[in-house]
Amino acid sequence: MSPRFLEFKLHATLSLLPVLFTSLLVGCGGETDLLAEAKEKAAAAVTDIADAAKEVAHQTATDITGAKPTATVTIGQVYEELECRVLFHPLSDGRGGILQVMNYQDEEGAEGKVAYLIHAPVSETSFDELAGRQISGRFFFQSGDQVWYSPDDHPVQLTVQKGVLQQTISLEGTLTLANENTTLAASGTFTGPLE
Incomplete structure (x- = not known):
């Protein structure tokens, strides 16, 4: 291989690095979005459980005391x-x-x-x-x-x-x-x- 070809290949590889890093960062951002969405869903589930527990407490108090x-x-x-x-x-x-x-x-x-x-x-x-x-x-x-x-x-x-x-x-x-x-x-x- 000629030195010019190697130089071209190295130059092409180096110019692709920013594109590669940008792709990786976008991918990480997607994971961050997924993580944020998972946190929101978990918080909503906890709220739903708390609301259900309150309803059970009301119903239990009503059932037992009449x-x-x-x-x-x-x-x-x-x-x-x-x-x-x-x-x-x-x-x-x-x-x-x-x-x-x-x-x-x-x-x-x-x-x-x-x-x-x-x-x-x-x-x-x-x-x-x-x-x-x-x-x-x-x-x-x-x-x-x-x-x-x-x-x-x-x-x-x-x-x-x-x-x-x-x-x-x-x-x-x-x-x-x-x-x-x-x-x-x-x-x-x-x-x-x-x-």
């Missing part, structure tokens, strides 16, 4: 047989948690129906620590075009009773009607499994 999660609220009139979800969200670094009680899954689920939310930040890091305690929180209640709420400086008082399957939260306080100077006494009982 009572479905329910709430009764009195604000001028009695609102009975409302749905009830009891949630406790621990904050990171042992900074306490947030107790929430509501009758909807998301904001869209609250539209057009009687909806309520209890929001109570606490120093406790687990729901069990709240048992038998009285805590303060905010209460929001909507019925039709009326929205009642407890002002920041006048929170409602909540008493937490921990059960084996069903938790009960009692509420006492005064609510203000939004956009008006009207206040009314409010009370309520909220019973359901901890999600």
Whole structure:
């Protein structure tokens, strides 16, 4: 073989290296995309499992106790047989948690129906620590075009009773009607499994 042929072959090989590396990088990117897709599918599966576990907890509590999660609220009139979800969200670094009680899954689920939310930040890091305690929180209640709420400086008082399957939260306080100077006494009982 002539030296010119070898030089040409070497030059051709060297000029193909960038194309080869580019192909490899694109291939690696494809693997990254596949890995990202696998992570998304795994996260979705975990969410589906968590949702199924919550549903089983609700159904088990209903089957064993014979009572479905329910709430009764009195604000001028009695609102009975409302749905009830009891949630406790621990904050990171042992900074306490947030107790929430509501009758909807998301904001869209609250539209057009009687909806309520209890929001109570606490120093406790687990729901069990709240048992038998009285805590303060905010209460929001909507019925039709009326929205009642407890002002920041006048929170409602909540008493937490921990059960084996069903938790009960009692509420006492005064609510203000939004956009008006009207206040009314409010009370309520909220019973359901901890999600």
